[in-house]
Amino acid sequence: MDDDPMVRQHLRTILSSSAEVEVVGEARDGAEAVENVLRNRPDVVLMDIRMPGVDGITATKEINRLAAPPAVIALTTFDSDSHVLSALEAGAGGFLVKPTPAEDLLNLVKVAADGHVVMSPLVARRLIAHSTRSDRRRDAARATVATLAERERQVPACLGDGLTNSEIAQRLFLSETTVKSYVSRLLVKLDLTHRTQAALLAHQAGLINDQG
Structure with missing residues (x-):
């Protein structure tokens, strides 16, 4: 879910390269993201935090109000502590930055689908330090x-x-x-x-x- 079509295409290309991952939809903003989840019922959602209209944090809150919601992974170029914390408080099950290497991205999506938390140790340490301040x-x-x-x-x-x-x-x-x-x-x-x-x-x- 990203407002940049080139980013969406890049993610689709990476994810579609694995026989174990099926891309069932994409969205340009948070409202479309929620609609896609309702329609396609994915196991994992990669959610950009900053999007026009309904942003990713608001969309994540809406998705997590659903019965049996998918794992939502916040995906952004912005690794600001406040963005990470807001995404997780909204119900995201993890956080990745967009420059994540293709192989790592695929593996982490599979990990998220199995119900595990997805977050780099560096981001986790920064997040904890920020939240306790x-x-x-x-x-x-x-x-x-x-x-x-x-x-x-x-x-x-x-x-x-x-x-x-x-x-x-x-x-x-x-x-x-x-x-x-x-x-x-x-x-x-x-x-x-x-x-x-x-x-x-x-x-x-x-x-x-x-x-x-």
Whole structure:
């Protein structure tokens, strides 16, 4: 989803080169993106953040209100911390910059389709540093986690450390099934879309330091 036809063609060429990826639609703005998702029900959406009319962040919010929404990956030439944070808070499951090499782009789309978070470590570190500098976000995050029981706070702290369900189970001496249940309930309780948002919340609230 991009307002530049050359960028859309470039992405289509890359994605269509893999037999495992099918391009089912493209859009020039956020409104068309939402329409495409409703019509074609893709597994993954590459969403440009800055588009005329309805921008990518607004479109991402709309898509994530749908039942069983696709994974939305924010795709832009702008790697500003504020853009990354806004996209993830809107429900994007990851963030990529447009110069991502073709092979990496293909692999990351497949990773997103499997339900995993897509974000470079460098972007993740910058994002966490930016988000924890905001007094408003920090205070809001602390108020949110204050509603959680001790065990519930440990789970997002583990997510903030980038642990998988299996690794969380080992750290907290739980079964992997129990961890999955905790994560699912936590997302519902905190009205979060995915694990990335829970991890950000943990960093903003200082839960990672609490674990240290």
